[in-house]
Amino acid sequence: MMFAMPILLVIVITSVQNSTFDLVNNNKIAILISNKDTGEASTRFIKAVDKIGMFRLQMVNGNDSQQIPERMHAKDALVALVIPKNFSYDLITKAQNVATRSLQDAGVSLDTAKPAPVIVEPITLYYHPVLQQSFRQSIEGAIHSALQVVQGDEIVKNLYFSLHEKQIPASLEDDILHNDIPVTEIPVSRGGSRNIPNATQHNVPAWTIFAMFFIVISLGSSVVREKLSGSFLRLKTLPTSYMTALLSKQITYLGVTLLQAIIIFSLGIWLFPHIGLPKLSLPDDIIGLLVITLICGWCAVSFAICIGVFAQTQEQSNGFGAGSIIILAAIGGLIVPSFAMPASFNTIMKISPLHWGLEAYYGLFLEGGKLKDILANILSLLAIIALIQLITLYGLKRKNLI
Amino acid sequence: MNKPAICIEHLDFGYPGQSNLCISNLHLQIDAGERFGLFGPNGAGKTTLMHLMTGLLSQSKGTVHLLGKEIKNHSKTVNGLFGFVPQDFSFYMELSPTENLEFFGAWSGLKKSAIKKRIEELLHVLGLEDVHNKPVHQFSGGMKRRVNLAIAVMHEPQVLFLDEPTVGVDVQTRHAIINYLKLLNTKGTTLVYTSHQLNEAEELCERIALINEGKIIVHDDLKKLLHEHEQDGLEGLFLELTGKKYRD
Numbered sequence: 001m002m003f004a005m006p007i008l009l010v011i012v013i014t015s016v017q018n019s020t021f022d023l024v025n026n027n028k029i030a031i032l033i034s035n036k037d038t039g040e041a042s043t044r045f046i047k048a049v050d051k052i053g054m055f056r057l058q059m060v061n062g063n064d065s066q067q068i069p070e071r072m073h074a075k076d077a078l079v080a081l082v083i084p085k086n087f088s089y090d091l092i093t094k095a096q097n098v099a100t101r102s103l104q105d106a107g108v109s110l111d112t113a114k115p116a117p118v119i120v121e122p123i124t125l126y127y128h129p130v131l132q133q134s135f136r137q138s139i140e141g142a143i144h145s146a147l148q149v150v151q152g153d154e155i156v157k158n159l160y161f162s163l164h165e166k167q168i169p170a171s172l173e174d175d176i177l178h179n180d181i182p183v184t185e186i187p188v189s190r191g192g193s194r195n196i197p198n199a200t201q202h203n204v205p206a207w208t209i210f211a212m213f214f215i216v217i218s219l220g221s222s223v224v225r226e227k228l229s230g231s232f233l234r235l236k237t238l239p240t241s242y243m244t245a246l247l248s249k250q251i252t253y254l255g256v257t258l259l260q261a262i263i264i265f266s267l268g269i270w271l272f273p274h275i276g277l278p279k280l281s282l283p284d285d286i287i288g289l290l291v292i293t294l295i296c297g298w299c300a301v302s303f304a305i306c307i308g309v310f311a312q313t314q315e316q317s318n319g320f321g322a323g324s325i326i327i328l329a330a331i332g333g334l335i336v337p338s339f340a341m342p343a344s345f346n347t348i349m350k351i352s353p354l355h356w357g358l359e360a361y362y363g364l365f366l367e368g369g370k371l372k373d374i375l376a377n378i379l380s381l382l383a384i385i386a387l388i389q390l391i392t393l394y395g396l397k398r399k400n401l402i
Numbered sequence: 403m404n405k406p407a408i409c410i411e412h413l414d415f416g417y418p419g420q421s422n423l424c425i426s427n428l429h430l431q432i433d434a435g436e437r438f439g440l441f442g443p444n445g446a447g448k449t450t451l452m453h454l455m456t457g458l459l460s461q462s463k464g465t466v467h468l469l470g471k472e473i474k475n476h477s478k479t480v481n482g483l484f485g486f487v488p489q490d491f492s493f494y495m496e497l498s499p500t501e502n503l504e505f506f507g508a509w510s511g512l513k514k515s516a517i518k519k520r521i522e523e524l525l526h527v528l529g530l531e532d533v534h535n536k537p538v539h540q541f542s543g544g545m546k547r548r549v550n551l552a553i554a555v556m557h558e559p560q561v562l563f564l565d566e567p568t569v570g571v572d573v574q575t576r577h578a579i580i581n582y583l584k585l586l587n588t589k590g591t592t593l594v595y596t597s598h599q600l601n602e603a604e605e606l607c608e609r610i611a612l613i614n615e616g617k618i619i620v621h622d623d624l625k626k627l628l629h630e631h632e633q634d635g636l637e638g639l640f641l642e643l644t645g646k647k648y649r650d
Contacts (some may be wrong), residue, residue: 230492234553237456238509239482245509400459 002218002256003263006211010264011275013207018199018277028056029139030077032126034065039088041150048146049081055142072128079139080126090120095154102155103162123147187366197366198278204268205361206334209354211264212257212297213328216304216321219253223308224317232401242402250301257297283364288371292364295381296357302388303353309395328352333359356380406467407434407561407592408455413464415454415616424450425616428464432609434560437583437593439607439624441600441636443644447616448596449489452565455594456486469560482511485559489566491546492553495539499530499549502538503556510557517556524552527582544575551579561592568599580606600636610636614644 033049035042050057058077060067068080084090097115104111125143127136156176160168187197226232235245268280283289304321311317329335331345332352338359341349349355360377363369396402413428425447432438442448453459455466457473457480466473471480493502500521507517525531528548533541538549551567564583568576580602587593597603603610604624611621620627620643624636633639 229495230488230490231494233458233488234486234492234506235509236458237481237484237486238506239478239480239511239557240509241478 002215003260006207006214006260007264007267009211010204010207010267011277014199014203014268014272014277015275017203029054029079030058031055032058032060032068032071032077032080033083034060034068034080035083036063036065036085037083037087039092041088041091041154042083044153045083045087045091045146045150048149049143052142052146054139055079068126072126075128078128078131081143082124082126084121084123086121087123090118091151092154093118094120095151096158098155099158099162102159108163200268200272200278200280201365204264204280205365206358208261208264209296209357209361210325210329210334211260212300213303213325213354214322215253215257215260215300216307216325217318219249219301219304220308220311220317220321221314223249223305224311224314227308227399227401228313236402242396246305246396250298250305253301253304254294254297257300258293261293261297281365284368285364285370288364288369288374291371292357292360292374292378295378295385296353296360299353299357299381299385299388302385302392306388306392306395309392309399309401325354328354331355332357350380351384353381353384356384405434405470406431407436407469408432408594409465409467410455411465413451413454413461413466415450415459415461423462423616425454425461428616428618430611430618430621432592432594434469434592435587435590437587437606437608438595439603439610440594440596440613441603441610441640442613446613446644448613449565450616451613452486452563452594452596456484456563457481458486482557483559484561484563485554485557487551487554487562487564487567489569491538491550493538493549496537498533498535498537499525499552500534502549502553506553507556512557520556520558524555527585528552529578544571547571547575547579551582555586555591559591561594562586564593564595564597566597567595568597568602576602600640604636612640612643619643 031049033046035046046057049055060071060080065082068082071077072080097118100111100115104114123143125140127139131139153173156173157168160166160172232242235242265280265282269282273279307317307321307324311320329352331341331349332338332355333341333349334354338345338349338355356377360374360381363374363377367373393402408431410428410430413425413430414423415425416423428451440448440451450459454461455468455473460474468480469483471483473480494505497505503521503524504517507520512520521534525534528551530545530548530552533545538546541549547568547570551564554562554564562583567583568579571579576599583593583595583606593606595603595606607624609622610624610627611618613619627633628635628639631639631642633642
């Protein structure tokens with residue numbers, strides 16, 4: 001169980017996260033479009049939406065708007081767009097108004113009469129309630145940008161026609177509207193490498209730490225069992241110091257956590273590519289990886305023993321142990337990235353050893369850092385270990401176990 | 403005269419948070435090679451006294467010497483002089499008798515060859531040979547008691563403390579355990595024993611102490627005490643000296 005469950009956890013979480021990465025990066029979002037307009041601007045708008053590359057368009061009969069909620073409930077699509085009846089007319093009129101005002105301002109137009117304001121009927125965007133706000137905002141942004149392209153196109157056409165009294169040439173129109181400056185994305189890396197972060201690089205280190213800390217279930221219970229069974233008592237009457245026994249226990253379980261990490265990393269490297277997940281790339285600094293893995297493991301083992309020493313029953317140890325790991329993982333940035341957490345959590349997250357472990361792993365796996373780059377994280381973890389060991393020692397003395 | 407295996411003087415002990423002392427100004431001497439019984443009603447302080455004699459608890463006042471060495475300040479090496487059979491099963495249920503004996507033998511500081519030899523002897527003498535590789539949680543209460551005893555004598559201690567070593571076992575197991583304890587005693591092991599099985603105690607113990615409310619109320623040769631109090635057995639003596647009132 002100490003190996004099977006963490007492995008399963010890492011595979012499941014990485015697969016789920018990988019689909020999200022794919023959804024955002026590769027897969028297109030299905031969008032229902034109901035076009036009630038018969039003009040040419042709405043057709044161009046739909047083309048512009050398609051050109052963004054983010055959506056898979058599914059046209060719905062403009063007269064059958066009842067289809068939209070039904071298909072959205074069936075999750076055929078999570079977003080739907082309804083283009084109103086007078087879309088083209090409103091858009092063209094608005095563009096003409098803007099063009100006229102621009103020419104009046106520039107003193108080019110002889111016509112001084114101010115154009116009447118146009119009341120534009122809005123486009124309606126339906127979304128499924130399961131969509132997160134950030135995701136919804138990015139969809140809205142994309143729709144606005146498509147709208148901007150069509151509106152801009154219309155304004156440019158109007159301006160050109162007013163100045164030259166002829167239609168704008170297609171090549172010029174294209175140059176004006178679509179001369180995008182390319183944006184190159186480069187992940188920041190200490191080592192200068194340009195590996196693109198993926199779900200595996202994010203999730204395998206994070207959930208490996210989580211798995212290591214879940215040793216609290218077996219180790220914490222084992223300590224409680226020893227206390228309840230009287231094995232502690234027996235060890236106290238033997239010629240060996242109990243501190244030696246405790247140290248031996250720590251070394252043994254540290255070996256277990258190290259083995260967990262080796263197995264999970266190995267699966268990331270050799271199994272993941274065969275099950276459709278990105279391959280795990282180990283950091284360049286293997287010594288650094290070994291050091292931080294050992295320290296994370298030691299911290300997990302120390303925490304588990306501490307829980308075991310203070311818990312009265314195995315149920316208490318398991319319940320508190322598992323609950324506390326989930327809380328520490330949440331505040332440590334394993335569940336929600338630390339940069340996305342509220343400012344008030346900036347201090348609280350520092351008490352979580354999982355936070356320091358994760359930061360160190362990300363320093364190596366994502367930023368291409370070396371051991372020296374994660375020293376601050378290592379020192380913080382060592383301080384937490386020292387504190388946990390002191391609390392454990394106090395508990396052992398207080399309960400007359402040493 | 404034998405040198406004392408245990409010498410207790412002016413012993414006081416109270417559990418934290420309790421105003422009354424659990425053991426109060428207790429004096430006791432147990433000679434080396436004796437089969438000594440410590441008896442008393444529930445809550446009289448027998449187990450507490452045994453824990454004080456083995457260093458599991460620390461007294462607030464007085465001294466406890468084990469084979470001439472002060473227990474309170476003992477180093478872990480003194481622990482090699484005695485063995486302790488706790489009232490509860492104090493071993494790993496998921497391990498077999500062999501694995502438990504290997505584990506506790508190693509913690510007793512025995513070498514691998516000595517551990518192997520002792521395991522063979524103990525499994526044979528305590529009738530655990532046929533089940534030596536089975537996990538202990540599958541055992542009957544009697545078999546578990548024998549494992550509990552085997553672990554305590556792995557390192558051949560000079561003094562053996564036994565806190566109700568035969569509770570909940572059948573006649574056969576009780577008989578086997580008592581015979582084994584007598585055998586150990588003939589080889590020079592001092593036995594310090596508590597039990598509520600008074601018939602068994604009469605069979606095993608030469609000298610006894612009766613403890614009541616943290617004080618030793620009588621302490622002498624068993625036969626002499628029975629004669630002095632004109633009692634046929636330990637049960638009568640026990641009731642005469644400690645009364646018939648419930649204690650728990």
